[in-house]
Amino acid sequence: MKLILAEKPSVAKNIADALKIKTKKDGYFEGNNYVITWAFGHLVELYDAKDYDSKMARWKMDYFPFIPNEFKYKIKSNPRNRKQTDGGAAKQLKVIHQLIKRSDVEAIISACDYDREGQLIGDSIIYRGGHQSKPVYRLLLNEWTPAEVMQGLEKIQPNQTMKPLRDAGISRQWADWVIGINLTSVATMKYQKGRGKALNIGRVLLPTLKIIYDRDKEIENFVPEDYFKLKATFKTNENESYEGFYTVENEEKFKQKADLDRLQDIILKKPGTIIGKQVKKKKEFPPFLFNLSNLQGYITNKYQGWTSDKVLKVAQSLYEKKLITYPRTSSIALEESLVEKTAQVLKAHSADLPYKDEIKFMKSKRVFNNTKVESHSAIIPTYLKPKRLSRDEAIVYHAIKNRFIMQFMPVAEYEETKLTTKIHDEQINGVFHSKGRVQLIEGWKKVENIQSKDMILPSVELNENVQTTHLEVTSHVTKPPKPHTERTLLRIMETCGKGYKEEDSEEELGAILTGFSIGTPATRAETIKKLKDVGYITSSGKNLACTDLGNKLVEVFPVQHLFDLEFTGKLEKILSDIQKGKASKKEFLNVIFRFTNQSVDTIKNAEDVIIHEVSAQKATNEVLGKCPECGNKVIEGRKGFGCSNWRKGCKFVIWKNDKYLKTMKKKPTKTMVKELLKNNKVYVKGLTSKNGKKYNAYLSYTKNTDNEYYSWNMDFKK
Secondary structure, X not given: OEEEEEOOHHHHHHHHHHOOOOOEEOOEEEEOOEEEEEOOOOOXXXXXXXXXXXXXXXXXXXXXXXXXXXXXXXXOEEOOEEEEEOHHHHHHHHHHHHHHHOOOOOEEEEEOOOOHHHHHHHHHHHOOOOOOOOOEEEOOOOOOOHHHHHHHHHOOEEHHHHHHHHHHHHHHHHHHHHHHHHHHHHHHHHHEEOOOOOOOOOOOHHHHHHHHHHHHHHHHHOOOOEEEEEEEEEEOOOOOEEEEEEEEOOEOOEOOHHHHHHHHHHHOXXXXXXXXXXXXXXXXXXXXXXOHHHHHHHHHHHOOOOOHHHHHHHHHHHHHOOOEOOOOOOOOOEOHHHHHHHHHHHHHHHOOOOOHHHOOOOOOOOOEOHHHOEOEOOEOEOOOOOOOOOHHHHHHHHHHHHHHHHOOOOOEEEEEEEEEEEEOOOOOOOEEEEEEEEEEEOHXXXXXXXXXXXXXXXXXXXXXXEEEEXXXXXXXXXXXXXXXXXXXXXXXXXXXXXXXXXXXXXXXXHHHOOOOOOOOHHHHHHHHHXXXXXXXXXXXXXXXXXXXXXXXXHHHOOOHHHHOHHHHHHHHHHHHHHHOOOOOHHHHHHHHHHHHHHHHHHHHHOOOOOOEEXXXXXXXXXXXXXXXXXXXXXXXXXXXXXXXXXXXXXXOEEEOOOHHHHXXXXXXOHHHHHHHHHHOOEEEEEEEOOOOOEEEEEEEEEEOOOOOOEEEEEEOOO
């Protein structure tokens, strides 16, 4: 009997389906010589500082820096109340360890995601409590289709070979804990007045904030300048017209309008000659396959209201439904070993397309290239076709499928024509340039019906004479840089400021895809979301901008290394090297510990400045109703509406930042709580669905049958 540990229940179900196991028990599936259980992501987490030393429950400057001699783990905390253990995690952890100890279980297979976080999740559960005597193996998959699961189980590897991946996961986790705990605490004591949310300081958070800050400053300091162009209209011998712009030494923008006005008087109605004609056929290759950052950028730029965090969540859902390959990838190519499988996927998805006869599978370096694959291949659909998709899932899925099919369509081609027209007058130093373009082959653009705008020039010959029929000096103003969007921000995070374009050389792309970045594909969306949540940035439509608090933090916080893209990129590069077995976890952590100690000293010795003043909300003693748990008074507190008998152990509370209500863009109010306590139900208007639609519903707040906490229930009937 083998025990398989999946990262999530949905993945465990996919594995059970592939193995044709139907029997489900409390916390696991069993059958056909396999037991399949699951985690809910991380079931354990690092100790809080106060778990090591009770005095750390209260912050004092003298207590920092704080770096434990040994990092310890505990069952993860209840997200609603961090003072309590998460009951669901504790229960599932107990189930997993009972299964591991079963006498008929001979080996354990970790089937968590094939990345450093997945490795950390699996190992932190399997090896919890000491040495694991039973052999542990690793299932390494890029998708959860039945065929892949069965093939993967035949190729499982000893888990020990994944030690570099685990070391990278541990290094990332410990580094972020040490930097976060120390610098967040010390910065909050130094720069914040009043009790409230801490000033969040993070290894990935601050350089991302600085990118937005720098762009804001560029826009703020931008001084617009006027410039002018001279546009001429020419008529050919065949009575056809075309336009051209006056150019001197490849420059067609001029600062002095008077100079162009003078030329206008000289040129008007004078003949000209076509002294240059270039006609070139040019190829347009499809954009590369999606990695996560490019997918997030594409969707957030094309569809209003989408965030990179939402794109990741939807992509993750498609992955768990076996419809796409692993989404948290930084690669824009596929491994060369996937040629045969990719051909089958293409065949499955092209059969019903109107342009199917133009689709031709081929092994090209743009698509299959091992040197361009970092851990995971690019995102493509699997051979399974979706039966039903939500609106959000359809948007992401079809973007991935279309981008995949584009790779095997004909290359688009167009003809570009450049004309150079010279006026017959010695006073005219410059020439007029005209450009035309005609699409010859639509090719891959058919997949998404991308319309190319033709700019047709008349048919003329070299040395042909033309007549100037109209001249116009046009006025223009230089434009400031555009605010960052999630798309542009993700690009800078992905490449650490070394931005690339689709047409960049393979060598340049290869240099980028080596781990030198801010964060990872999996964490960048979370970083942008966190910047919004902690109040450092705000969004208006697609545009991102720093808040007043974000500006002050960048300008006052003295640890400049944390704002430096190069510094952060180097740390991420070392983590990438640890993952490949090229760098040492111990050396990396020593660098982090030294940096943290120095940073704490820097902050302590910096000038005392208050950048954030928290105005304390006074809790009222107004009685909102009777506690359904113990009958005592329910009153409003700073963080929630709870029982006044809480000191004696009553756990009834409705948190002001309740996560369930937050998903529907609602917060509990005193009026809501009063009605709820009085009638056991409350009618709530203006709830927001995942699709952004508004609706109304009745909510009740009832005690769970399997623990002592309360949960929300929704009903649409009175």
